[in-house]
Amino acid sequence: MKVWQLAYPHNLQHVTAPDLKLTEDKVKVKVTKALLSESDVAVYTGALKVTAPFIPGRFAIGQVTEAEEDSFIKKGERVYLSSVTEDECAPDGLRIAGETVDGFYRDFVLAGVDDVYPLPASVSDEAAFLIDAIALAEHIVDEMHIDVGQHVLVLGGGLYGNILCQILIYHRAVPILADNNAERLARAKKCGIYYTFPNDDTLKDNVLNITGGKLADGAVYLAFANRCEPSVLFPLVKRDAYVAFCSLIGKPLHVNLEYALKNNVTIKGITESREFVSTAINLLANKAVHFSEFPIKSYREEELTELLDKYASLYSSGATLPEQIDIIKFIF
DSSP states (O other), X not given: OEEEXXXXXXXXXXXXXXXXXXXXXXXXXXXXXXXXXXXXXXXXXXXXXXXXXXXXXXXXXXXXXXXXXXXXXXXXXXXXXOSEEEOXXXXXXXEEBTTTBOOSOBSEEEEEGGGEEEOOTTSOHHHHXXXXXXHHHHHHHHHTTOOTTXXXXXXXXXXXXXXXXXXXXXXXXXXEXXXXXXXXXXXXXXXXXXEEEOSSTTHHHHHHHHHTSSOXXXXXXXXXXXXXOGGGGGGGEEEEEEEEEEXXXXXXXXXXXXXXXXXXXXXXXXXXXXXXXXXXXXXXXTTOOOOTTSOEEEEEGGGHXXXXXXXXXXXXXXXXXXXXXXXXXXXX
8 A cells, every 4th residue: 555654854755555454343444535734744744743754634534435234334425534442551541643652644444433433424524624623622512511602812813713612602602712813713704603702812802702701700811813912811810710721732831820829710711523524514514514615725745745845844943734625635
């Protein structure tokens, strides 16, 4: 089979690897489409350390080509491949595709039957790449015990922040989205997110106006779409509030906890949401989220290196990556 293998940073090679043989409790999946994510760019540039040779690719969908006769996953099914799986031998008990183990930029993968999720016909290939964002949002709602009518401040208005706000609305909470990117705020408005504000000196007054002077019931800091100082959240939430810090990859966050300690704030750290994947698929099937405002672009796998080089240049310069859904099509 063919794989896209990283020999060292900025050097991705298309090479031949041994064919995979079906084993017990596994299914063989032909990768049809993969996402190009911030995680993949970080691995490609060397910002996220991996041991070469290494196969990037954190998110993918595919078609089952081989399965055991008694498997509940059937040959021919279109499936979403879980990017995070359990591994008792791993330091933190988890394997992360494209980060701690080889990822999905290849022809075929062997996956556990519990690590592939059949996709209903009502969930398009493009929509399937929102599963992680929706699962993270559901994880946040669960961890923060968000209730009907609560005001939740979200710092970071990229794709994940936008989806989080939509899921909060679905749960009948009231999101307040703050970001200094006018395009993000305008896109959020089009997606039905009513309260959108710049993240500046006026934010606290805006939060007070919306909450009737009571501040937010909780807040979320999305590290992968944010450059502001994390501690700014704490003066904007009530006493005993929940505050979540979220990131898809390990990022150093320097947070001043003085205000949080004084006000008994509960802090949650959330980096993966594997337990909420099925919920996310169900929400997509029921059209609970909208993503038409985000550009979707498709590329042939031969364009992968060129695209990674382009994003690596932006990433290394500290610039924000384009907010679009970049899908890599693999030859079937």
